[in-house]
Amino acid sequence: MYLNCHTYYSLRFGTFSEKELLRLAQHNEVTRLVLTDINNTSACLNFVRLAPDFGITPILGIDFRNGVDPCFLGIAQNNQGYLELNDFLSYHLHEQKKIPPVAPKFSNAYVIYPFEKILLNEIMTLNENEYVGVSITDLRKLPFSRLISWKDKLVVQQPVTFRNKNDFNAHRLLRAIDNNVLLSMLDKSEEASEDEKMFPITNLAAAFSEHTYILENTERLLNSCSIFFDFSEKKPPQNLNTYQGTKEKDEALLEKLCREGLAYRYPNGGKGITERLEKEMKLIKEMGFVSYFLINYDIVTEARKRGFFYVGRGSGANSVVAYLLRITDVDPIDLDLYFERFINLYRTNPPDFDIDFSHRDRPIMTEYIFKRFKNVALLGTYVTFKERGVLRELGKVFGLPKNEIDILCEGRQNQSNLDDISRLVIKYAQLIMGMPNYLSIHAGGILISEKPLHWFSATHLPPKGFATTQFDMVIAEDVGLFKFDILGQRGLAKIKESLDIIRYNRPEASHDLDIHNIRQFKKDPKINELIKTAQCMGCFYVESPAMRMLLKKLEVDNYLGLVAASSIIRPGVAKSGMMREYILRHRDKSRALEKGHPVMLDIMPETYGVMVYQEDVIKVAHHFADLDLGEADVLRRGMSGKFRSREEFEKVRLKFIENCRKKGEPDQIIFEVWEQIASFAGYAFAKGHSASYAVESYQTLFLRTYYPLEYMVAVLNNGGGFYRAEFYVHEARMLGGIIHPPCINRSFDANVIYGKEVFLGLGYLKELEIRVIERIVKERKLNGNFYSLEDFLDRINISIEQVGILIRIDAFRFTGVNKHQLLWKAHLLLSGKGKIDHPKLFPPKHQNFQIPELHTTELETAFTQFELLGFCLCSPFKLMEEPPKNSRCARDLKMFLNRHIDIYGYLVTVKNTSTHHGKSMHFATLVDQQGEVFDVVLFPPIAAKYFFRGKGVYRFYGKVVSEFGFLSIEVIKMQKQDYIPDPRYADMKMSTKVFSNKEKQV
Template sequence: MYLNCHSYYSLRFGTFSEVELLQLAQQNHVTQLVLTDINNTSACLNFVRKAPEFGVRPILGIDFRNGVNPCFIGIAQNNEGYLELNNFLSHHLHHQLKIPQQAPSFKNALVIYPFEQVLLHDLDDFSEHEFVGISIKDLRRLPFSRLVNLKHKLVVQQPVTFRNKQDFNAHRLLRAIDNNVLLSMLSKEEEANEDEKMYPIQNLAAAFSEVSFILENTEKILSSCSIHFDFSKGRKPQNLKTFLGSVEEDEQLLENLCAEGLPYRYENVDDSIKTRLEKELQLIKKMGFVSYFLINWDIVSEARRRGFYYVGRGSGANSIVAYLLHITDVDPMELDLYFERFINLYRANPPDFDIDFSWKDRPAMTEYIFGRFKHVALLGTYVTFKERGVIRELGKVFGLPPHEIDFLSEGRYNYDELDSISKLVLKYGLLLKGKPNYLSIHAGGILISEKPLHWFSATHLPPKGFPTTQYDMVIAEDVGLYKFDILGQRGLGKIKEALEIIAYNQPEKHQEIDIHDIKGFKADATINNLIKTAQCMGCFYVESPAMRMLLKKLEVDNYLGLVAASSIIRPGVAKSGMMREYILRHRNKGRAEEKAHPVMLNIMPDTYGVMVYQEDVIKVAHHFADLDLGEADVLRRGMSGKFRSREEFQKVKDKFISNCRKKGYSDIIIFEVWNQVASFAGYAFAKGHSASYAVESYQSLFLRAYYPLEYSVAVLNNGGGFYRPEFYIHDARMMGATIHPPCVNNSVAVNRIYGSHIYLGMMYLRDLENRVMERIIKERYKNGGFASLEDFLDRVFISMEQLAILIRIDAFRFTEINKHELLWKAHLMLSKNDRLEHPKLFPPRHQGFQIPKLHTTSLEAAFDQLELLGFCLCSPFDLLAEPPKNTNGQKDLHRYLNKHIDIYGYLVTVKNTSTHNGKRMHFATLVDQHGEVFDTLLFPPVAAKYFFRGKGIYRFYGKVVEEFGFPSIEVIKMQKESYIPDPRYADMKTSKKLFSPNK
């Protein structure tokens, strides 16, 4: 009887989930109902999936509205009707059109016009599929309206939006957030009616007892509606079924492509390779995944045709078929990659292929996919209300001042000391936390479907301009839609651009480079030494302080070691305590036999009996706990957060423990292994995934080893990486580069290298407008370099404010005129207002000015750079008010081992973390006076006493300790050092005289 039910996917309107709606129906003995979220179908698939568990027959519809103003409700009579409704909604969402007051002529969908809307818009002529909805509150007015005679058109339309008063209050807060107004200023028109509740079915029937024909009409239309989606374990994939048009043609193409790939990938095709290939092909065909592989092959083939770099990774990297099709560059035979992690008979879903493109190339590849295939959409995701965010939103709604909102969001309050408004903010913050706030886009998921994607949901059109589903990855997999991950990353952009830079900076060397010679890179002693000494700044996945520390502790000097390190660094291994144990066993080979359980060591001999890769979870579950491969995969997916059946997961966990007890393992061993699995599995990489990462790491390490300056420029031009730009610039200087500030004759928007001279890009000038930058570069390319300031002003339209930025950063230093004198000249030549842009018919005549002799100090230049670039190009130690009291640096740490040291450092980065009991501590990386990096550690007592207060130089006193050959300083005390006062403002009177435009 309920034709108009809302979940919290009626965004910033509804208050509870689709599952809670089903629970509510069960409590009120409602056996069929229609889910009709407002302009949204996010909950529909899961509603249908879960409904049988609550004894409810699900029906789907959409509440079409403009804002909160109702237009009509569409109810699907079948799946084709649901498709019609989704097509209609999607069209209006994509084109930002208002919903019309009158519905189109749906063929397989019913339309319900709310009673108020019919009266308001004088709707009289109703088609066979159109009805008028009457709520309980409408019953009082019905006898006095012209609609009372339309008996066969009247149906029950009692909206369901709330369960109780708390839901209604939460709804009002959501409406205030959506309208960005104080709660007290929220218009009643923006709220739903408080009586939009579900009543027991007998109460509803009693309310309509005097107009029982309305109940009969409602029952009749409900019984005409039915919807079905297959959520069974044996469901077939809904992805594009065939690539060429028939299964036979697809299978033949796949076999041909593998045959072509064999001689390219392997010099000697032995029996083990043939056996592995045959095994994979049989299973891929049996599982119906042939088209899935061919679509991925088509995508990477197009990328290669366009000269785009890509990396194929994910569990699919365990596949020899993927390797032969060039989807990945990881040889599963070389790495002994676990076939069952890639695919097994118990998996309904195909393997993951994450294909990374350069962030610059990814949009073109996305566009290609949308043009190449018929039914394509980006995968949606929900952005939920987070704790701090919702406190900020509610603080504004309740009218709290900004400082009180900051105080609450930081969480350092004593609840008992808060006022009533603050307590309300926290109370409703908890209520809204985790609820969907708005729809967004999955990081890289694309769906390519056999059926139109509106068969499953409506789509919206985010700013990227591609249709995007209104459901997420988990729901997509539930219904048999498996995503293709097309991702963008900057590491590939760095590699590609580095090669382009080498081509113009060292053209004679460019022809020698084969960036795909991974076999040669793996054997290169210079590259492996960079890994061993952790000289990896700017290199993909291996540049962070934590990775640098791990590489040194493990003494990694080869590809396989780097593959392991790429997975060991993940949070799960560290959390389980097994990162440390792995290092201990690596450095002391006898420890593995002593500490590891024999079964674990036998399963994972290469990693000393420690789970390092995602497939290790499957191996342990299968061999240690005797779970079959399907159950083992349930375990892996349950822990990864990509799997929703907690009941099934719990059964597998119970069986894991039960089987181990049957095998005679003690509970101590069982739960020790289980805890490792539990803390580890959700964060681990598949080995093939780690191997793919390591391939890209080796490519970037090759460039750093042999073309360090060109690679540094490419890193900077592609957004840097883990660190701020100034540290990549510092790193380039340490490797021999001469760094120049932006120059109007030598710089472009990005950084540019000439020999060993790097000219910073104009993009670093925070307040320089893009259009000014473009004018300068365009004019220079067209008519050559600038000879003087006067020449520049004759050729480039620019305001005084923008010109001052260029002069202050010394972009006219080629004139060899002091920049203070240039500022004088500029003020005399330009008015304070923007010049009018007009064509110059005659060359201008320049007046001669007598400019006093002025000079600039290097300190003034440094402070100008700090202001305009965000960092200075001299050593920051030159800016200290008091020179350092010593010259201690990273090179001295070994002399002070287990002793106390007094040392200065310029802050690079701080990692804030917590101990197991929640106390705060810090790891900080710094650069010493000599440009070398060192690390410090602040344990909770010190972290509670001393704080890092932003960028700058800190003086530390602490004890030098060493773990596995990696030195660091346990800080006892520290202080931030002061810079000298800004010399530009030391004498304001002089400054005013100097810069006065009237002088």
């Protein structure tokens, strides 16, 4: 009887989930139920999936509204009707058009107009599929309205939005947040009526007892509706079924491509390749994944045609078929990658291919996919209300002052001192937290469906301009839609741009350069020495302080070691304590035999019996706990957290424990192994994924080894990496580069290199307008370099403020004229006009102004660079008010091992973290006076006394310690060092002081 039910996917309106709606309906003995969220279908598929568990027949619809103003309900008679409703809603969302007051003629959907709308709009007739909804509140008006005679057209429309008073209050708060107003200022028209509740079915029937025909009409409508989506384990995939039109053609093409790939990948043959290929092909055909492989092949082939770099990774990297099709560059036979992680007869979902493109190429490839295939959409996701965000929003709508909101958000409040308003904020934050706030886009998921995407949900159109589903990847997989991951990555842009830079800067070295020669890179002693010594600044995935620390502890000097390190660094392995155990066993092989379980050592000999990769979970579940591969795969999926709450995951967990007990394993071992599995929590990599990352790491390490300056320029031009741009500039200098500030004759928007000279880009000048940069570059290209300030002003349309920025950063230093003199000259030349509107046909003659000789100091230059670039190009140690009292550096740490050291460092980065007891501690990386990096740690007692106050030079006193050969300083005392006063303003202050004294004397 309930045709109009809302969940919290009626965004910033509804107050509970689709599961809670079903639970509520079950409690009230409702057996057929219509879900009609407001202009949204996010909950629909999961509602259908869950409904049988509650003994409820699900029906789908949409509450079409403009804002909160209701227009009509659309209720699908069947799946075709649901498609019609989704088409209609999607059109209006994409075009940002208002919902019309009158519904179109739906062939397979009912339309229900609100009682009040029919009265106000004077609609005299309704189509066969159209009805008028009557709520319990409307019953009082019905006998006195003209609609009393429309007996065949009246149905029950008792909206359901709340369960109780708390829900209603939360609804009002959500509406205030949505309207960005104080709760006290919220217009009543923005709220739903408090009586939008679900009553027991008998109570509802009693309310309409004087109008039984309304109940009969409603029953008849409900009984004529039926919706079906297959959520069974044996459901057929809903992705595009065939690539070429028939299954036979697809299979023949896949076989042909694999034969061609064998000649390319294994020109000299190889042991076990044919057998592995046959095994994979058989399974791929049986599982119906042929088209999935061919679509991925199509995408990467197009990328190569366009000259785009890409990296194929994910569990699909375990497949030799993927390697032969050049979807991935990881040889699964060479790495002994576990095939069952990639695919097995129990696995219903296809392998996961993550294809990374440069952030510049990815939009082009996405557009290609939308044009190449039919029924394409980006995968949606939901941004939920997070704790701090919802506290801040609720604080605003309750009218709390900012400082009180800040205290609540930071958790600094004393519960006993809270006033009533603050308590309400905290109470309702707990209720609203976790609710969806707005729809967003999955990081890279694209759906390519056999059926129209609107068969499954409506789509909206985010700013990227591509249709996006209103459901997420979990429910997509449940219904048989498997995503293609097309991701953006700056690392690939760095590689591509490096090659372009090498071609123009060192053309003689670029002829034989093959960036895909990974086999040779793996054997290169120079590259492996960089890894071993952790000299990896700017290199993909291996440059962070944590990775640098791990590489040194493991003494990694080969590809396989780097593959393992790429996964060990992940939070799941670290959290379980397995990172430390792996390091211990790696450094002392006898420890593995002493500490490792014999079965675990047998399963994972290369990782010393320690779970490092995702597939290790499958191996352990299968061989240690005797789970079949299907059950083991449920564990693997459960690790991601997406399915952890699902009942099937809990059943497998219990079976894991039961099977181990039957084998006689003690509970201590069983639960220790289980905790390792549970702690992975979706953070561990598949081995093939780690191997793919390691390949890209080796490519960037190769470039850093043999083309360091070109590579650093490319890193800077693509947004840097883990660190600020300043430190990549510093690294370029350490690698032999001569760094220049921007120059109007030699710089572009981005950085550029000539030989060993690096000119910073004009784009670093934060206040310089992009259109000015474009004019400079364009004019220089057309008419050559500028030879003086006058020549520049004659040719470029520019304001005095903008030319002042260029002069102050020394962009005119080629003129040999001091920048103070140039600033005077610019002001005199522009003489109050603001800017010169050029170019002119004949440049004017300029008056030769007599300007006194002025000077600029190095310190002035440094502080101007700080202001305009965000960093200076000289050593920051030169700017200290008091020069360093010693010259100790990172190289001295060995001499001070287990002793105390006094050392200065310029802050690179800080990681703030907490102990298990919630106490703060800090890890920091710094640059010493010689430009080398070192690390310090502040344990909780010290972190309680000292903290880092932004970038600058710090002085440390502490003990040098070694952990697995990695040296760091446990800080005892620290102090930030003062810079000298900015000389540009010091003179001004002195002048003011002198003038003030003279004034007093007068």
